[in-house]
Amino acid sequence: MQSDPDIVVIGGGNAALCAAITAAEAGARVLILETAPKPYRGGNSRHTRNFRCMHSGPLGPLVESYSEEEYFADLMKVTDGKTDEHLARLAIRSSEECLPWMEEHGVRFQPSLSGTLSLARTNAFFLGGGKSLVNAYYRTAAGLGVEVLYEAAVTHLELDGDLVTRVDYTHEGAAKSVAPKSVVVASGGFQADTDWLARAWGPAAKNFLIRGTPYNRGIVLADLLEQGIGQVGDPTQCHAVAIDGRAPKFDGGIVTRLDCVPFSIVVNKDAERFYDEGEDVWPKRYAIWGRLVAAQPDQVGYVIIDAKSLELFMPSVFPPIKADTLEGLAEKMELPPESLRATVDEFNAACGDTSGFHPTELDGVSTTGLTPPKTNWARPITEPPFYGYSLRTGVTFTYLGLKVDETAQCSVGDRPVRNLWAAGETMAGSILGQGYLAGFGMTIGTVFGRIAGKEAAAHAN
Numbered sequence: 002m003q004s005d006p007d008i009v010v011i012g013g014g015n016a017a018l019c020a021a022i023t024a025a026e027a028g029a030r031v032l033i034l035e036t037a038p039k040p041y042r043g044g045n046s047r048h049t050r051n052f053r054c055m056h057s058g059p060l061g062p063l064v065e066s067y068s069e070e071e072y073f074a075d076l077m078k079v080t081d082g083k084t085d086e087h088l089a090r091l092a093i094r095s096s097e098e099c100l101p102w103m104e105e106h107g108v109r110f111q112p113s114l115s116g117t118l119s120l121a122r123t124n125a126f127f128l129g130g131g132k133s134l135v136n137a138y139y140r141t142a143a144g145l146g147v148e149v150l151y152e153a154a155v156t157h158l159e160l161d162g163d164l165v166t167r168v169d170y171t172h173e174g175a176a177k178s179v180a181p182k183s184v185v186v187a188s189g190g191f192q193a194d195t196d197w198l199a200r201a202w203g204p205a206a207k208n209f210l211i212r213g214t215p216y217n218r219g220i221v222l223a224d225l226l227e228q229g230i231g232q233v234g235d236p237t238q239c240h241a242v243a244i245d246g247r248a249p250k251f252d253g254g255i256v257t258r259l260d261c262v263p264f265s266i267v268v269n270k271d272a273e274r275f276y277d278e279g280e281d282v283w284p285k286r287y288a289i290w291g292r293l294v295a296a297q298p299d300q301v302g303y304v305i306i307d308a309k310s311l312e313l314f315m316p317s318v319f320p321p322i323k324a325d326t327l328e329g330l331a332e333k334m335e336l337p338p339e340s341l342r343a344t345v346d347e348f349n350a351a352c353g354d355t356s357g358f359h360p361t362e363l364d365g366v367s368t369t370g371l372t373p374p375k376t377n378w379a380r381p382i383t384e385p386p387f388y389g390y391s392l393r394t395g396v397t398f399t400y401l402g403l404k405v406d407e408t409a410q411c412s413v414g415d416r417p418v419r420n421l422w423a424a425g426e427t428m429a430g431s432i433l434g435q436g437y438l439a440g441f442g443m444t445i446g447t448v449f450g451r452i453a454g455k456e457a458a459a460h461a462n
Contacts, residue, residue, distance in 0.1 A: 005180045006032040006148070007461035008454075009168050011155050011221055012187035013037060014044030015131075015443060016425025018138035019450030020185045020457065022106060025145035027458035032179065033142070034153040034170055036188070036216045041252075042135065042151060044189050045213035045398060045426065045442075048254035049131035050114070051124040052103070052447065053440035054096045061100050062110045065122050069093050072123075076438055079285060083434025091407055092432060092441075095448040100125055103447065107137030114315065119282050119361050124440040130255070155221050158184065160228045163416050182420060183457035186411075187450060189426045190399035191219025192239065193251065198396070201236035208300040210244060212258075212395040215251040222402065222427055230421075231404035231412045234430025238400040240437040241291025243267075245317045246301060246391030256318040259390055262290060263378050264310040264360070266348055267392065269297040272331070272340035274348070279377035282363065288437030295394040302392035303334055305345065307384045313360045321388040330387045347371065349381035398442070400430035409453040420460055422453035 006029075010021045013035030021031045035042050055072050056063050072093045076084060104110070109128040113121040120126075127134045139149070150172055159167035165184045170177055191197045193215045198206040226232050248257035262278050267290075269275055276293050280286055294302040311321075324330035327345055331338040351371035358366050358380060367376045403411050403423040411421045425446040432445060 006030045007181060008032070008183045008185065008457050009034060009179060009181040010185045010187060011168070012044060012189060012425065012427075013042045013149070014187065014189065014425060014446070015046035015049070015134065015138070016446035016450035017185070017187035018135070018142060019447050020187060020422075020424055020454035021142050021147045022138065022145060023451045023454030024458040024461075025142065025147050027455065027462065029183075029458040029461045031147045032181070033147060033149045034155055034168070035149060035151050036154045037151065037214060039151045041214065041216070042139070043132070044217060046131045046135050046446070048213055049127070049134070049443055050255055051120065051126045051440040052096075052100070052443040053124050053438060054100050054444070055093050056097050056100075060097070061104065062112055062125050063122060067123050075285065076441070079288065079436035079438050080434050081436065084432050088407060089432045092445055092448045096444050099444070099447045099451070102451070106141045108134050109137070120284055120439065124284075155188070157224050158221065160225075160230070160413070160418070163413060163418050165418065165421050182461040184421050185453045185457050186221055186225070186403065186421070186423045186427055187425045187446075187453070188221045189214070189217035190239070190402065191222055192217055192396045192399045194218040202295075205295060205300050209241070209295070209394045209396050210248050210253065211251045212242070212244060212253055212397045217398065217426070219399070225403060225411070229413050230418065232401065233404035233428070234400040234402050234434070236399065236401040238430070238435045240288055240397040240400075240433070240442065241295065242287050242395050242397065243290035243294045243302060243392040244395030245319050246393040247319050248393070248395065253395070257395065258287070259304065259317050259392065260287070260314040261304055261306055261310070261390065262287070264313050265304045265306045266345065266375070266382065268303050268305065268336070268341065268344055270299055270301055270303070270336065272336045272344050274344060274373060277373050277376055279367070279375045279379060284439035287439070290392070291394040291396065294392050300394055303336060304390040304392060305330070305341070305382060306388050307382045308386055308388075309380070309384045311388060317390065321390050323386050323388050325385050325387070327387055330389050334389050334391065345382050348375070349383060352379050352381045355380045398426040398429070400433055400435070402426070402430040403428045405431055405449070408456050409449045410456065420457070422457050424449040424453040
């Protein structure tokens with residue numbers, strides 16, 4: 002661009018791209034500043050699989066219907082009511098019109114995946130996953146004249162009263178500035194800054210793994226909060242799941258997630274169970290296990306299954322540890338063999354009639370007289386060979402963020418900042434007070450990205 006753009010979008014993932022595309026279609030000249038190198042563009046969106054979508058009847062790959070009230074009830078269940086109902090319902094209601102919009106802008110869908118997901122009615126899966134979605138949106142944005150700078154790290158937004166007057170960033174080794182009419186912040190949470198995580202959580206956070214991009218370090222978020230931009234959320238709340246303990250520190254993505262918990266027992270390093278593995282269907286419970294594992298000694302857990310459960314879930318990228326006996330498995334996993342044997346024997350004795358076992362829905366096959374209980378899919382672990390996975394807390398994104406209204410606009414004190422909007426994970430704490438619902442992060446990013454792009458373009462024009 003030979004002159005300042007109308008709009009700067011900070012970030013390069015789903016929310017940023019939805020904002021940029023929407024603003025460009027409204028006639029604005031848009032510049033995306035993406036911290037990551039081009040091969041790693043897209044933030045956490047690269048690792049996503051699906052989009053949770055309300056629909057009154059069959060829609061795209063989605064079967065039957067999924068009403069606003071059912072969707073909202075699902076959200077209330079996982080957040081324990083900690084949500085802004087107005088914004089949550091806005092995201093839910095708007096999701097239905099988003100799916101055809103996504104298709105119009107290059108996203109392709111496929112039938113839902115099998116395994117423990119049970120999402121054919123509620124979640125639309127991307128053909129080729131999140132990487133394909135990101136690439137499709139970049140192609141669409143390029144066709145609309147959106148300019149993208151990679152390895153462009155925003156360092157500061159100059160706030161003068163209720164107006165952002167300047168965006169400072171580094172690119173190709175030089176400090177640069179731009180003065181757009183509107184700014185959309187879509188640069189994610191702070192989870193990749195493990196020092197910040199440790200300040201919030203304590204030293205245990207140093208043992209956490211970061212599922213997504215190493216570039217979400219919260220630099221823009223911190224800069225704006227220090228200048229008094231309204232904030233929302235608890236720094237200790239995040240989307241955290243239990244992932245394979247062999248995953249890399251950063252960027253392991255979706256393939257390191259483990260979906261075997263409902264068919265297992267999960268123990269800590271003392272070989273003791275600590276929670277009901279069968280509390281609910283996995284998409285509504287997988288996001289609590291990161292916090293559960295974080296509370297255990299050394300922030301580690303261990304999944305134990307037997308041969309009859311091995312084919313019931315999507316495999317991780319890493320093969321399970323395998324042994325012909327429980328004691329042999331314990332030794333390979335560095336668990337106390339006698340304690341593991343005692344825990345499994347106690348669990349097996351508490352299992353009852355398993356004839357109603359049904360792997361894809363709540364089946365009521367439960368334990369009796371066991372603490373903690375297992376309320377569904379409780380079958381004795383008896384059939385060799387036996388298998389195990391180690392579990393560690395994998396943080397997807399943090400919920401401390403920028404507070405927004407229904408137009409995605411940020412504020413300082415009780416005044417809106419006239420030209421500042423936020424979308425995606427950087428404002429998701431406005432809706433997610435705690436917990437997580439599979440595919441809902443993409444819903445928030447798509448809905449509020451489109452809103453932010455529309456509002457930013459209207460201001461710029």
